[in-house]
Amino acid sequence: MSRVYNFSAGPAVLPEEVLKEAADEMLDYRGTGMSVMEMSHRSKAYDTIIKEAEADLRELMKIPDNYKVLFLQGGASQQFAMIPMNLMKNGVADYIVTGQWAKKAYQEACLFGKANKIASSEDKTFSYIPDCSDLPISEDADYVYICENNTIYGTKFKTLPDTKGKTLVADVSSCFLSEPVDVTKYGVIYGGVQKNIGPAGVVIVIIREDLITDDVLPGTPTMLKYKTHADNDSLYNTPPAYGIYICGKVFKWLKQKGGLEKMKEYNEKKAKILYDFLDESKLFKGTVRKEDRSLMNVPFVTGSEELDARFVKEAKEAGFENLKGHRTVGGMRASIYNAMPIEGVEKLVEFMKKFEEANA
Numbered sequence: 001m002s003r004v005y006n007f008s009a010g011p012a013v014l015p016e017e018v019l020k021e022a023a024d025e026m027l028d029y030r031g032t033g034m035s036v037m038e039m040s041h042r043s044k045a046y047d048t049i050i051k052e053a054e055a056d057l058r059e060l061m062k063i064p065d066n067y068k069v070l071f072l073q074g075g076a077s078q079q080f081a082m083i084p085m086n087l088m089k090n091g092v093a094d095y096i097v098t099g100q101w102a103k104k105a106y107q108e109a110c111l112f113g114k115a116n117k118i119a120s121s122e123d124k125t126f127s128y129i130p131d132c133s134d135l136p137i138s139e140d141a142d143y144v145y146i147c148e149n150n151t152i153y154g155t156k157f158k159t160l161p162d163t164k165g166k167t168l169v170a171d172v173s174s175c176f177l178s179e180p181v182d183v184t185k186y187g188v189i190y191g192g193v194q195k196n197i198g199p200a201g202v203v204i205v206i207i208r209e210d211l212i213t214d215d216v217l218p219g220t221p222t223m224l225k226y227k228t229h230a231d232n233d234s235l236y237n238t239p240p241a242y243g244i245y246i247c248g249k250v251f252k253w254l255k256q257k258g259g260l261e262k263m264k265e266y267n268e269k270k271a272k273i274l275y276d277f278l279d280e281s282k283l284f285k286g287t288v289r290k291e292d293r294s295l296m297n298v299p300f301v302t303g304s305e306e307l308d309a310r311f312v313k314e315a316k317e318a319g320f321e322n323l324k325g326h327r328t329v330g331g332m333r334a335s336i337y338n339a340m341p342i343e344g345v346e347k348l349v350e351f352m353k354k355f356e357e358a359n360a
């Protein structure tokens, strides 16, 4: 068996310890004689799995009691619709557009009401986070929406926008559990787990209880109401049971690693290795304004499409997978999520140095 260094933006690298444990439990989950995949979601064994997963996530993120944790399906993209359907009581919401995912969320919200684009960084290919200290927040806005870490462009909000008292909704798909967060600053925090937590198929929604009501847009399907899932502890219908089980293992792995403070330290150390090299390199350049750099997704270019393509190809041959940038940006992108070991980044930088010498 040989494992590569997988720099994919998602689905992405998972901790080896978690994969091994899941493999050990594949045929017989703790004496049940069956795999978690084969288990009723209403069984006692599964009840423990989902309850422990929630409890561990609450502990990691210090989620207050007045927030619900929901394990849903449909990906982060389904939340683009669920958020306006459930929260647009006045039919108005403000969107800060800092990348493709925020833009898609904004466009989706336009289907349901008046969505206002109150700030954007599209003028410079989303390479920075706009100043959000004094935005024209709409008086009747039901919420203000951000994508906190922009997976494709490699930017991250280092300070949250001043929403002037309005509810903040954040897509944290690609920075979920990468550092501590103050949950009380948000009305809704959500993310697809396939970037930094688990296998594709689960989306986690952390939502303040007062936002969960029956007062949703007319025609909202039962399955797309937060209340349906909140009232049934994420078991209204069959949840993505196996995916939640793996997420639960990752939560335990994170706790064992010392929690989110420790993850933040580790992620900062890891990202610094790559950013420091990009800043001194004569060939490779980071594409993001320095103060807005993400700890999770690091896009870079050589300035030549031909060299970019050769780099990606040679890197793959050397065991560094998925370094090609997103199709809308080009160049390269290294996603260095929680489960990417520091050695992976050190070795990548060594390889980049050699490539630079060879192509000087």
Ligand SMILES: *Cc1c(COP(=O)(O)O)cnc(C)c1O
Binding pocket: 010, 074, 075, 076, 077, 078, 101, 147, 149, 150, 151, 171, 172, 173, 174, 192, 195
């Ligand atoms: C990947 C990603 C999405 C889309 O996730 P799906 O689960 O494929 O719908 C949305 N937002 C962000 C920030 C992402 O990184």
